[in-house]
Amino acid sequence: MLNMKIIVDAFGGDNAPLEILKGCALAVQGLGIDIALTGREAEIRRVASENGISLERMEILDAPGVLTMEDSAGAVMKDKSDSSMAEGLRRLAAGYGDAFVSGGNSGALVVGATLIVKRIRGIKRIAFAPIMPSNRGRFMLIDCGANVDCKADMLRQFGVMGSIYMKKVMGIRNPRVALANVGTEDHKGGELQHEAFALLRQSGLNFIGNIEARDIPEDAGDVIVADGFTGNVILKTFEGVALMLMGRLKKIFLRSPLSKLAAAIVLKDVKALKKQFDYNEYGGAPLMGCARPVFKTHGSAKAKTVYNAIRLTKAYVEGNVAEEIADSVAKYRARMEKQEAGANA
Numbered sequence: 001m002l003n004m005k006i007i008v009d010a011f012g013g014d015n016a017p018l019e020i021l022k023g024c025a026l027a028v029q030g031l032g033i034d035i036a037l038t039g040r041e042a043e044i045r046r047v048a049s050e051n052g053i054s055l056e057r058m059e060i061l062d063a064p065g066v067l068t069m070e071d072s073a074g075a076v077m078k079d080k081s082d083s084s085m086a087e088g089l090r091r092l093a094a095g096y097g098d099a100f101v102s103g104g105n106s107g108a109l110v111v112g113a114t115l116i117v118k119r120i121r122g123i124k125r126i127a128f129a130p131i132m133p134s135n136r137g138r139f140m141l142i143d144c145g146a147n148v149d150c151k152a153d154m155l156r157q158f159g160v161m162g163s164i165y166m167k168k169v170m171g172i173r174n175p176r177v178a179l180a181n182v183g184t185e186d187h188k189g190g191e192l193q194h195e196a197f198a199l200l201r202q203s204g205l206n207f208i209g210n211i212e213a214r215d216i217p218e219d220a221g222d223v224i225v226a227d228g229f230t231g232n233v234i235l236k237t238f239e240g241v242a243l244m245l246m247g248r249l250k251k252i253f254l255r256s257p258l259s260k261l262a263a264a265i266v267l268k269d270v271k272a273l274k275k276q277f278d279y280n281e282y283g284g285a286p287l288m289g290c291a292r293p294v295f296k297t298h299g300s301a302k303a304k305t306v307y308n309a310i311r312l313t314k315a316y317v318e319g320n321v322a323e324e325i326a327d328s329v330a331k332y333r334a335r336m337e338k339q340e341a342g343a344n345a
Contacts, residue, residue, distance in 0.1 A: 003034055005097040006313055010039035011066045011084040013103030014300050017044055020103070021053045023306025028057045030307070031314055036097055038063045039084035063087035069299060073107030077115055085109065089116040092292050099293035099313045103284070103301045110146050113287050113294045120322060122329035123289040124154050127228070128296065129162060130285035131170070131312075132238065134219040140166055141216075141224045142288060145232035152195030155179070155225050156203055160332075161288040161325050162223035163205050168319030169312065170222075178211035178221035180230055185210065192227065200225065203332075213237075246273075284309040286316055289325070293317055 008024055010017040017039060024035045034057050037044055041062040048055050065083035067076055076086050085104045089112045092100040100117075102109055106128070114126055127143035142158045143150070159177045166175040179197055181189045186197065188210055200207045211220050213234055226234065249270070253263035263270065284297035284305070293316045297309035316322075 004314060004317060005034040005036055006310055006317075007036045007038060007061075007088045007091050007097040007100045008306075008310070009084045009088050009100070009102035009104055010037040010044055010060075011063075011104070012299075013297070014069075015302060016103070017047050018051060019302045020306055021048055021051075021055075022303035023301070023310065024058060025053050026303060026307040027310040031311060033310070033314060034058070035310075036061055036088075036091065038088040038091070040064060040066075061087055061091060067105055067108055069105050071105055071108060073105070073111045076105075076108040076112040080108075086112060086116070089113060089294070092294070093117045098317045099295065101284075101295045101297060101306075101309050101313055103297040103299050103306070103309075106145070106296060106299075109294070109296055110287065113290045117294060118291045119289050120291050120326045120329060122333055123157055123161075123325070124151070125157075126287050126289040127154075127158050127161070128231075128285045129158075129165065129288045130235065132235075134217055136219040137222075138170065139216070139219070139222050139224055140170075141226065141231055141235055143226060143228040143231045144235045144285065145228045146287070147228040149229075150192065150227035152192060152199055155192070155196035155227065156199040157289070157329070159200050159203060159205055159207070159223060159225045160328050162225065164324045164328065165286065165288065165316070165319075165321055166222050168321050168324060169315045172222050174206050175222035176220075177205045177207045177223045177225060178209065179207075180213065180216070180224055180226040180234065181210035182212070183210060184212060184215075196225070284312070286312070286321075291322060291326075293322060 010020050036059050038061045041060045044060055063084045065080050067080040067083035067085050071080055085102050088100045091097055093116050110126055125147045128146045129140050129142035130144055131138050131140055140162045142162045163175045163177055166172045181193050216224055253259050284295055287294040295309050295313045298305055
């Protein structure tokens with residue numbers, strides 16, 4: 001694709017706009033894309049000038065409002081409709097850019113993406129789908145909090161969308177799809193898990209069955225499907241344990257002169273381990289099911305995280321993920337209608 005343009009919320013996140021601008025400058029240089037920044041133009045230019053950041057290949061779409069983390073999710077459509085997030089979503093919906101990236105209020109981003117950009121036809125709900133590290137690779141966890149209450153067919157769709165993403169963006173030929181559950185046996189879980197299990201098994205995906213939370217870090221699946229409540233608990237527990245272990249490891253290595261010597265010997269391996277579990281390497285999460293590509297980066301994102309979010313967004317656009325999902329949903333609907341017609345004949 002020539003002259004890909006990605007719209008970026010310059011005021012989305014705790015470190016905006018400085019770290020956003022730094023990350024965008026890295027993306028322009030390293031990815032060969034154009035960027036449209038949404039936000040207060042005067043402040044963007046001032047911060048860029050004061051910090052020596054080039055705005056080459058970046059245009060500014062002025063938006064006076066700032067949507068904070070404390071605002072309600074619906075504010076993006078009401079009293080904060082003049083915000084940088086709302087402006088970016090409107091521009092994307094109008095076809096002005098190829099994708100939108102924001103580190104702002106997660107709930108507002110889901111609401112805005114759903115009501116402004118819209119869902120892919122046939123998709124019931126948009127889902128958060130971060131890429132996370134495992135013992136031997138990476139996996140997608142979908143959903144991670146956009147939908148606390150889910151129906152079984154929503155989980156089936158999460159599996160379909162996740163499989164397409166992992167194939168098109170992450171390069172996994174035949175992604176293994178698993179359902180997060182309290183046991184691996186087919187009969188485990190409640191009514192939602194039972195129904196979702198049956199639908200996933202009939203979906204045509206490479207469905208490997210149920211998976212327990214303890215097995216997820218061991219590379220037991222490429223796409224882990226969960227309702228938003230369960231997925232968010234898994235995500236936050238995963239992040240908390242990783243932070244705790246890295247903190248404990250640091251204390252052990254600094255305990256004595258001998259342990260410091262040991263740390264120096266294994267420093268390269270420790271740095272590699274830290275990098276593997278560093279969320280900055282993964283950028284953020286796509287809003288799967290959105291009609292146009294929307295990415296949510298971490299609210300505390302620094303320049304490196306912003307760059308990686310834009311890098312993944314670029315790959316999402318190039319992989320035609322939204323189009324692939326729409327095609328898959330249309331084919332599934334046609335198959336179901338054919339089966340229903342046959343049953344009624």
